[in-house]
Amino acid sequence: KIEVSRAPIRQLDEAAANRIAAGEVVERPASAVKELVENALDAGARRISVDYADGGKTLIRVSDDGTGIPAEELPLALSRHATSKIDGTDLLNIHTFGFRGEALPSLGAVGRLGITSRPPGAASACRITVDGGRMSDVLPAAGNPGTVVELRDLFHATPARLKFLRTDRAEAQAIGDVVRRLAMAEPGVGFTLRDRGSNRTLFRADPETGDLFSALHGRLRQVLGPEFADNAVRVDAERDGVRLTGFAALPTYSRGAAVSQFLFVNGRPVKDRLLLGALRAAYSDVLSRDRHPAAALFVTVDPERVDVNVHPAKSEVRFRDAALVRSLLINGVRAALADAGHRASSTVGT
Ligand code: ADP
Ligand code: MG
Numbered sequence: 001k002i003e004v005s006r007a008p009i010r011q012l013d014e015a016a017a018n019r020i021a022a023g024e025v026v027e028r029p030a031s032a033v034k035e036l037v038e039n040a041l042d043a044g045a046r047r048i049s050v051d052y053a054d055g056g057k058t059l060i061r062v063s064d065d066g067t068g069i070p071a072e073e074l075p076l077a078l079s080r081h082a083t084s085k086i087d088g089t090d091l092l093n094i095h096t097f098g099f100r101g102e103a104l105p106s107l108g109a110v111g112r113l114g115i116t117s118r119p120p121g122a123a124s125a126c127r128i129t130v131d132g133g134r135m136s137d138v139l140p141a142a143g144n145p146g147t148v149v150e151l152r153d154l155f156h157a158t159p160a161r162l163k164f165l166r167t168d169r170a171e172a173q174a175i176g177d178v179v180r181r182l183a184m185a186e187p188g189v190g191f192t193l194r195d196r197g198s199n200r201t202l203f204r205a206d207p208e209t210g211d212l213f214s215a216l217h218g219r220l221r222q223v224l225g226p227e228f229a230d231n232a233v234r235v236d237a238e239r240d241g242v243r244l245t246g247f248a249a250l251p252t253y254s255r256g257a258a259v260s261q262f263l264f265v266n267g268r269p270v271k272d273r274l275l276l277g278a279l280r281a282a283y284s285d286v287l288s289r290d291r292h293p294a295a296a297l298f299v300t301v302d303p304e305r306v307d308v309n310v311h312p313a314k315s316e317v318r319f320r321d322a323a324l325v326r327s328l329l330i331n332g333v334r335a336a337l338a339d340a341g342h343r344a345s346s347t348v349g350t
Contacts, residue, residue: 014079014080014133015109015132015133015134017080018080018105018106018108018109018133019109019110019133019158021080021102021105021106021109022105022106022107022109022110023161024106025102025103025106025107026106026107026110026154028056028165028166028171028174029052029055029056029057029060029154029165029171029174029175030056030171030174030175030177030178031178032056032060032107032111032151032154033050033052033056033060033062033175033178033179034178034182035098035103035104035106035107036050036060036062036103036107036149036151037050037062037178037179037182038097038098038103038182039062039097039098039103039104039147039149040062040064040066040147041097041182041186041189042066042085042096042097042098043064043066043067043068043146043147044066044067045064045065045066045146045189046065046188046189046190046207047064047065047189047190047191047192047207048062048063048064048189048190048191048192049061049062049063049064049191049192049193049194050062050175050179050191050192050193050194051063051194051195051196052172052175052194052195052196053195053196053197054168054197055165055166055167055168055169055170055171055172055175056154056171056172056175057153057154057155057162057165057168057171058152058153058154059150059151059152059196060150060151060152060154060175061148061149061150061151061196062148062149063146063147063148064146064147064148065144065145065146066146066147067119067120068117068118068119068120068122068145068146068147069115069117069119069147070119070122071117071122071126071138072138074115074117074126074127074128074138075128075135075138077104077115077128078104078105078108078113078115078128078130078135079101079105080101080102080105081100081101081102082101082105083098083099083100083101085098085099085101086099094303094308095303097268104149107151108130108131108133108135109132109133110154110155110157110158110161111151111152111153111154111155111156112129112130112131112151112152112153112156113129113130113131113149113150113151113152114127114128114129114149114150114152115127115128115129115147115148115149115150116141116143116147116148116150117143117146117147117148118143118144118145118146118147119145120145120146122145124140124141124142124143125140125141125142125143125144126138126139126140126141127139127140127141127143132157172195175193176193176202176203178269179191179193179203180203180223181262181269182269183203183205183219183222183223184216184219184220184223184262184264184269184296185264185267185268185269186267187207187208187215187216187218187219188207188208188209188215189207190205190206190207191203191204191205192204203223204222205219205222205223206222212245213234213236213245216245216246216247216296217229217232217234217247220232220247220296224260224294224296227253228249228253228260228294229247231249231250231252231253232247232248232249232250232253232294232295233247233248233249233250233336233337233339233340234246234247234336235247235248235295235297235332235333235336236332236336237328237331237332237335237336238328239324239327239328240321240324241301241302241305242299242300242301242305242321242324242325242328243299243300243301244297244298244299244300244328244329244332245297245298245300246264246295246296246297246298247295247296247297248282248293248294248295248297248333248336248337249293249294249295250337250340251283251286251287251291251293251337253294254283254287254291254292254293254294255291255292255294256290256291256292257292258276258292259292260292260294260295261276261279261292261293261294261295262295262296262297263275263276263279263296263297263298263299264296264297264298264299265298265299265300265301265306265308265317266299266300266301266303266306266308267298267300268308268315268317269315270315270316270317271315271316272315272316272317274319274322274325274326275297275299275325275326275329277326278325278326278327278329278330279293279295279297279329279333280292280293281326281330282329282330282331282332282333282334282337283333283337286337295333297329297333299325299328299329301319301325305319305320305321306318306319306320307320
């Protein structure tokens with residue numbers, strides 16, 4: 001008989017628990033950027049700037065002009081499962097990007113984190129830092145209304161993790177992808193993305209105004225370029241309470257790789273296999289197999305009919321009516337493309 005030695009059950013301390021949770025939330029610099037920009041959006045920011053250096057490995061800084069965090073709440077913002085966004089009673093009706101209260105403590109466990117924040121009504125800003133899970137006191141600091149979160153030396157305490165990151169270039173590309181997706185999701189918010197290393201502005205989008213479609217079209221012009229915007233048709237369909245809106249490019253604008261497919265569920269960027277498959281199916285009659293459609297499409301559905309709570313870092317969702325969503329997307333996009341075709345041929349005729 002084998003002797004098994006067993007240690008008693010112990011409660012992990014906060015620092016150890018944070019480090020474990022951090023592994024789930026923060027895979028790479030782009031996941032930190034995603035969490036921080038989502039926090040800025042949840043705080044009602046109208047302008048958000050993202051700065052990074054060395055592919056985000058040495059520096060990520062996200063500045064916003066949102067509600068700020070009162071000085072007395074700064075230590076709480078860095079504590080696990082502490083959130084101002086839900087009270088835990090209605091997990092089915094979540095209207096913010098965040099709700100787990102895990103991002104900031106996780107980031108503080110895997111890098112040197114500093115938060116400087118000033119609620120618009122406060123006379124001055126305050127700052128708190130956390131490094132290796134150790135929190136500083138809250139001290140007065142200089143700062144504009146809003147919040148600046150700075151994350152330095154990501155994974156410095158976990159060299160194994162650092163080793164798995166890709167080149168600065170590849171990590172920078174992933175950061176750009178995250179910021180562009182969120183910029184498409186929020187056309188009313190201004191975004192700036194800068195590489196501090198080269199001091200270059202990589203992306204800039206001013207706040208869009210106007211109705212849903214014109215604001216989105218203007219934003220897509222800024223994010224995906226004029227060629228996409230000039231070749232995109234409006235998609236607007238609804239069935240059984242599920243709505244599909246956005247723009248899909250004419251088949252003539254197709255790409256050799258699936259790089260311009262942007263899907264959103266209730267305002268959140270997702271990379272969902274069901275939706276991507278439906279998009280491909282929508283173009284199956286008009287595109288050859290080696291071409292890929294380009295589109296930015298938004299599914300809006302009662303939060304009770306979709307589960308976005310699948311994984312903190314992954315952008316998967318689970319629909320209760322998967323078949324309905326799939327056929328809505330296929331038929332909605334096909335109808336928009338057909339309509340554009342009719343209008344084009346009737347113009348030629350006149
Ligand atoms: P969650 O977003 O799930 O609530 P986080 O750890 O990301 O958890 O943030 C914890 C809390 O800190 C938030 O609930 C919010 O109250 C506050 N917070 C974080 N970032 C910002 C910000 N940029 N502006 C205002 N408040 C913020
Ligand atoms: Mg958050």
